Amino acid sequence: MDLKPIATRASSPLPDDIEITEPLCAVFRMRLKEAGQKYTPERAQILDTILKMDDVFEAEQLLEKLRDSNFRVSKATVYRTLKLMQEAGIIQQVLVDSDQASYQLTYGRRAKDLLIRVDTHEIIPVEAPELRSIVQRICDQHGLTPEGHRLQIFARKNIDSG
Amino acid sequence: MDLKPIATRASSPLPDDIEITEPLCAVFRMRLKEAGQKYTPERAQILDTILKMDDVFEAEQLLEKLRDSNFRVSKATVYRTLKLMQEAGIIQQVLVDSDQASYQLTYGRRAKDLLIRVDTHEIIPVEAPELRSIVQRICDQHGLTPEGHRLQIFARKNIDSG
């Protein structure tokens, strides 16, 4: 069994969010070229659509949004492209729901931990810098080197505030 | 014609080692009773098998282990029972792998955070009590009440330690 989908790796001190599509396109194209692959209109459309979505999105949401657009892309191509983007380090799989895979745009961003509202299902990326020392301590205790982590906090609206 | 004769519900007595599970059995039985449901031999066998497995296990591993035992339980019953045990607060789903759901025995235990070795795929339950204040702080900042969390730390053997 493969243990590849490691989401939310908080590590490298990257600048915060980069919102421009230009560079990300370039990155993707470059990574594809390195592997002898092509930056096709379908792939561009998928990347473009992802950039218009929430930070964390499900495959089904992406498919729906793509169906609405003028440029139709097949389900197979979407899944194939999502895999390519993971390999290119542009997105990462996040395990939020057991039914469906979610993905998170991670390139050029500091990976965020997630605050998940159980009442609305809203997913809010958050930062927990103190976590780093906890992770380090636990790894130290086991003689291991940390490679990343995944933190999801579940919460709901305060009873007293609304 | 090729029906695999899974033994019909034996009203036979349960294996001896079921006694070990006394307290948890009692909890499960009680919860079932509250909901007008029964503590059947199949359910006892599933609980018993889970207690013999790693803290975190996949459905497939459980099915396999059950197939090996003398007391056969169908796949459908296993999945139905896993759901009941979740409702009873005995086990929890953990999302480790995108392919398959994993479950963790949680009743009467504290450790819910996981240290996952990316080199061996070993899963080690750990404690991170300091996390509580982090979780609380993040929820406070968003006006939310914490309901739980999920922390998975990915790590591998130290390079310098052999």
Added chain:
DNA sequence: CTTGGTGCAAACATTTTGCAGCACA
């Protein structure tokens, strides 16, 4: 030509469900 990409449909793997018969209060 050769290589890679696409859409479609079929295949896949995991999990759920409909149903007829069994068990037990």
Added chain:
DNA sequence: TGTGCTGCAAAATGTTTGCACCAAG
């Protein structure tokens, strides 16, 4: 006797794959 539980098979779900055709160097 009724209600719940079981096994089986079929269905449902999300994802992957085989294949024929297309596009670009």
